[in-house]
Amino acid sequence: MKLVRFGEPGAEKPGLIDGDGTLRDLSGEIADIIGATLDDDTLARLRGLDPASLPAVSGDPRIGPCVGSIGKFLCIGLNYSDHAAETGAKIPDHPILFFKANSAVVGPNDTVSMPRGSTHTDWEVELGVVIGKTAKYVSEADALDHVAGYCVINDVSERHFQSQLSGQWTKGKSCDTFGPTGPWLVTRDEVPDPQNLDMWLDVNGERRQTGNTKTMIFTVAQIIEHLSGLMTLHPGDVISTGTPPGVALGMENPVYLKVGDRMDVWIEGLGQQTQTVAEDA
Known part of the structure; x- marks a missing residue:
């Protein structure tokens, strides 16, 4: 569904x-x-x-984030072995956790706004996991039973804000519009194996990211087990599970996003997003 x-x-x-x-x-x-x-x-x-x-919806309405009133927006960093390799990062011993502000969440095709002073805004196609049942101290074996469904997330990131403004990654992850989510929430019965989904991202029609969730360092179930041992996960919480290689940060000569650029983002079976980058008001 x-x-x-x-x-x-x-x-x-x-x-x-x-x-x-x-x-x-x-x-x-x-x-x-x-x-x-x-x-x-x-x-x-x-x-x-x-x-x-059910009534058919006429016209071409805007598609909003596939989950409303998101509780916690939790993100896992450096969770693909091939992405860690391209950035020269050490494979983590445990899932790296950061938070994205809920005010960053927008619809899958809404405009992405370039923050004032941004010079290093980057893209990241990610598998989103939406919690449907309260999870506390759940085992890896039972973890997926607590998932309502899956979606596409573009974890837009300002790398200078993220690494050079002191503090945590959240500074570069939480700018307004940096969390396009959707288009659909695909219920877990239609995603029998979240660890074998192809994913892609294009910038201006040029393929930047090609990956598959099978290269995750920590699986969806392992992530839920780990996080639920640290805090209670509630229905409506969203977990963004990391990105495959192909981000600007990993390029030998990085080319970051600029005003007017277009991103097209897909995950197998979960739909497509399209965003245009605009100057922030």
Whole structure:
């Protein structure tokens, strides 16, 4: 099941994409796609609906972030062996954790704003994991049972802010619009193996990133086990699980994003994002 939120920012409605690719309105069934509606019982009820019985959405509405009212936005750094190699980083012994501010979250096709003073804004296609059931001290074996579904995330990053402004990575990860999320939340029953998904990112039509989640250092299940041993994960929390090689930071002669650039971002079975970079207001 592909769940989606559509409409203007702050006024999104819940929907689903049917087998023919038609957007259907779910607002008669649930108020929104948020933590409170991501439990297994609610998802099972929605899965049992006949999509043809739901109103088709006309026109071409904006697609919002696929999860509303995100609780925690947790991110894992240096989690692909081939990405660590391109940046010359040591393989970590445990998942590297940082947070992205929720105010960075935007829809998958919304404009990405270049922060004032930015010279090193970079791209990162990442697999997003959305928690659907409270997780505390869960085992690796049981971890995926706590997942509602998966989505595409572009972990946009300002590298100078990240590494040169003192403090933690969060400074370079949390600028407004630096968290495009969606287009769909694909429920876990449609993603039998999150450790074998192809992923790509293009800049201005040129392929920059090509990867597969099989090169993750820490799997989705291992990440959930680790994080749930540190803090309780709640429904609606989002985990961004790291990026494969091909970021600007890893280039011999880095070429970072500039105003007017276009990013196209895909993960197998999870949909596509497209963002244009604009100057921040």
